[in-house]
Amino acid sequence: MxxxxxxxxxxxxxxxxFPVRYEIPFTPEVQQRSVVYYPLVGAAIGAVVCAVGWAxxxxxxxxxxxxxxxxxxxALTGGLHLDGLMDSADALLSHRSRDRMLEIMKDSRVGAMGVIACVLVLMLKAALIASLYEVAEGAWKAWTLMLVLAPIWSRWVMVYAMFRWETARGSEGxxxxxxxxxxxxxxxxxVLAFVLTCAGAVFVLASVEENAVRFTIGLGVLLLPLAAYIAGVMVGSRINRRLGGLTGDTYGALNELVETLLLLWMVFMLSLT
Known part of the structure; x- marks a missing residue:
């Protein structure tokens, strides 16, 4: 290979x-090369979700x-990022010392704050997804393109976070x-995220007949990378200030929160039509 x-x-x-039946060495070298393809994983997840939604x-x-x-x-993510969200919420909302928060994140048990954060995020996601189908009427297929784009850019934000902020546990974790x-x-x-976004936008916008709707969708998509960057920096900076760096759990939390905020962005753009 x-x-x-x-x-x-x-x-x-x-x-x-996704069933990838290859023995891949779990080394820093391979994992760092793999981050280039994180947006592709997001696109695959989003495409399956979008296809189910269209069907x-x-x-x-x-x-x-x-x-x-x-x-x-x-199911497609195995709950990986939601697990990180819950562990991060338990720690960051505990108002404990930095060392104690890092210990809380290592605990496999989920506390009240983690459950509350997970439920609220899922409720908000469900409401936002429902809005895309409910309000968009005849153009709902085009608007639900966000179900592909949101996981693309939320995963790119994880890659950016790995580069921008130090690890909270140093060489551990x-x-x-x-x-x-x-x-x-x-x-x-x-670049991969941008290419995937352009390909999806061209495919969907071609099916939209109304110029006003096409313009609003196009503007929403055009500004999406900037929205993802701003959301990622705001959330990542806040976590970094509390922990003095990021962890694997906070990468997952960052993904979930940015994903949700990007869905919120598109629903906001939808309200402008």
């Missing part, structure tokens, strides 16, 4: 439950459909695999 294919396989194995959007009401899509979404990540990898990941 060549290095590019190995890196892509490693990304899918690490971030998803069932004609027969199910918006709210049950949104919950079903969240179940598919979570999962995050240490990505210490010293080069800016070149981040840029390559950004």
């Amino acid at each position: 060549n290095k590019s294919l190995e890196a892509a396989a490693a990304a899918f194995q690490f971030l998803s439950r 069932l959007g004609y027969v199910l009401p918006s709210l049950p459909l949104a919950v079903l899509l969240l179940i598919v979404w979570t 999962l995050a240490s695999l990505f210490r010293g990540l080069s800016g070149r990898r981040v840029f390559q990941s950004f």
Whole structure:
């Protein structure tokens, strides 16, 4: 297996439950090469969710459909990022010392703050997904492109976070695999995310007849990378101030929160039409 294919396989194995049946060495070198393909994993997850939504959007009401899509979404990730969100919430919302917060994140048990954070995020995601189907009316297929784009850019934000902020535990923990990540990898990941976004936008916008709707969707998509960057910096900086760096759990939390904020961004753009 060549290095590019190995890196892509490693990304899918690490971030998803897609059946990739290759023995990939779990080393810092391979994992750092794999981050280039994180947006591709997000696109694959989003494409499956979007396809299910398109198939069932004609027969199910918006709210049950949104919950079903969240179940598919979570199953495809194995709940990896939600687990990070819960552990991070337990720690960061405990108002303890930095060392104590890091200990809390290592605990496999989930506390009250973690459960509350997970439930609220899932509820908000369900409401936002339902809004895309409910309000968009005839153009809902185009608007639900966000179900592909949000996981693309939330995963790119994780890559950027690995580059920008130090690891809270130094050379220990999962995050240490990505210490010293080069800016070149981040840029390559950004280019892939941008290409995937352009391809999806061209495909969907071609199906929209109304110029006003096409313009609003196009503007929303055009500003999406900036929205992802701003959301990632705001959330990541806050976590970094509290912990003096990021951890594997906070990468997952960052993904979930940015994903949710990007869905909120598109619903906001939808309200402008």
